[in-house]
Amino acid sequence: MKAEKIPEATIIRLSVYSRNLQYMEEMGITKVSSQEIADATDGSSAQVRKDLAYFGEFGTRGVGYEVKHLNRHLKKILGLTKPRSVVIVGAGRLGKALMLYNGFGNRGFRVMGIFDKDMSKVGEQVGDLTISPMYKLDQFIKTHNIQMGVVTVPAAAAQETVDIMTRAGVKAILNFAPKNLIVADDVKLRNVDLAVNLEVLSFYMGLEEREGEK
Amino acid sequence: MKAEKIPEATIIRLSVYSRNLQYMEEMGITKVSSQEIADATDGSSAQVRKDLAYFGEFGTRGVGYEVKHLNRHLKKILGLTKPRSVVIVGAGRLGKALMLYNGFGNRGFRVMGIFDKDMSKVGEQVGDLTISPMYKLDQFIKTHNIQMGVVTVPAAAAQETVDIMTRAGVKAILNFAPKNLIVADDVKLRNVDLAVNLEVLSFYMGLEEREGEK
DNA sequence: TACTCACCGTGAATTATATCACAAGGATCC
DNA sequence: GGATCCTTGTGATATAATTCACGGTGAGTA
Incomplete structure (x- = not known):
């Protein structure tokens, strides 16, 4: 994770991404592209990737993101793993x-x-x-x-x-x-x-x- | 009123200013400076003046703003005059x-x-x-x-x-x-x-x- | 293994927003 | 009526956020 300051707008979006990934997970979807996340959350794919880039690399080039894996990371970032x-x-x-x-x-x-x-x-x-x-x-x-x-x-x-x-x-x-x-x-x-x-x-x-x- | 695009953040702040002016009005305060509005709303005086500047000139140089007058304008801007x-x-x-x-x-x-x-x-x-x-x-x-x-x-x-x-x-x-x-x-x-x-x-x-x- | 494809990750460019700093101008006082 | 004070209104500057665009890289294919 980079030490730079993270915009609050990014945190809000991460929370929204996580909620949508949750829905996808429940629907049995296993992989997703930044474009698909963007479509589900009224954003741009570049924005999705930039937001995630603050915290590391979670995807696979040419393929996309593994839904469960990404959601687990987002929840960790948001501090939702500890009650x-x-x-x-x-x-x-x-x-x-x-x-x-x-x-x-x-x-x-x-x-x-x-x-x-x-x-x-x-x-x-x-x-x-x-x-x-x-x-x-x-x-x-x-x-x-x-x-x-x-x-x-x-x-x-x-x-x-x-x-x-x-x-x-x-x-x-x-x-x-x-x-x-x-x-x-x-x-x-x-x-x-x-x-x-x-x-x-x-x-x-x-x-x-x-x-x-x- | 200028035709340029107004940031949503400005609109949110105008609403907060108006609420605080309402309180002031109820407390019988008649005039207020941009600095005092800023203090009441966790902002800067320059920000307050910039926000208002999108919509016109409401103050008197050297004096400040007339609480009732400014609040009336803000409500008008926010569309709160018509039910x-x-x-x-x-x-x-x-x-x-x-x-x-x-x-x-x-x-x-x-x-x-x-x-x-x-x-x-x-x-x-x-x-x-x-x-x-x-x-x-x-x-x-x-x-x-x-x-x-x-x-x-x-x-x-x-x-x-x-x-x-x-x-x-x-x-x-x-x-x-x-x-x-x-x-x-x-x-x-x-x-x-x-x-x-x-x-x-x-x-x-x-x-x-x-x-x-x- | 070499080739192609798809999509991520990211520096650069752009756009948006906030801060600074000062000139302008009304009020007050002598 | 002129000098002084004070706070606005605003152009210039700085900072922040978003979008663009493309290089990099893993996966799939033959």
Whole structure:
């Protein structure tokens, strides 16, 4: 593996490649070309090869890639071979939905706990977990060695939530609250902003509408 | 407004600026500098000014921007002044959670209907809407002039869902299914991939872990 | 073994995006 | 009304990401 800096866009694509290779594997496809991966993921074959080149050589010239082999490598690169423990904080509808989302489990993420400040929610069963009170979060992260946190609390409570998480040792946070959060340099933060996504779509719709007026 | 192509990253940031201006407005702040906007959104002041420059001049040299005025313009640019009608297809937990998510409503998006293939869900009440059967989707989009669709069905059903939507006239789609979808050129598609987000975090955690081994 | 084919891997060229740095210009003060 | 201050708006510069294009190489064939 080269020591150069890898674009985040590349990492996102690797994850998408891996998901598609997974599908191919399940369909019994054993070999695939960069062009075929590109077709399945709306990219270019050169892009696929460049992305992979950051991490080594996985293909055979003249032939292509062995699906299983490549997928195994991608999962390794993405850190999906070791189980990743996750807590969800905020047991609103979104938190519960994520808790029960299959997409996490079958990619190696284990949701170990779900927490909420609201004592009236505490004790409620969600799937095979029980909603725990916030004051237990710190201890839970430490004893279960939780690495990742998902934040689905309201914007106003988001910063204090990530503060608790990071002080307890969480190293990566996926934030759904519409708030710009501050974390230490060694903590990786990603924001999923649902309204922003709709607004970007709205912007492009506006462009089309203006086109139509000509 | 200049006719040049605007980076999508700029649009995303404009949406974030607008959200923060909204907060400022609610807090009674009346003027703001590009530096202050940058601080609130983890960016640089030059970036803020460049982003705004694509659309015109909104500030006063030596002073800064008038919060209300700038936010009004940003909302206009993002197409949030005219109400945007949305349908959600897939009344699973995620679909219901999004249906009830306040973040959409207070940014001008109106969720007008929620649909599901599963007849056992049809008739169920979600907030102030009732889950409708899929076969009514096409007609609903046409009669209510729906512009945007949110897809929260399983991956296997996602393509047929967007086909129905786009044939009925939907012009923008927010897709949560982990599937690469194909749409006509005049339809704008955005994917929100929950597992991909966790996998990107997992990748960066892996990097840190490897650092630690040295 | 020599020949051909197919497709990968990658340096070079291009395009896109972000940062820098400063001139321009409105507000304020004397 | 002129001088000073401050922050915008923007051309020039630097950085980053993507695409191009082709050389290199293993596999298959006869």
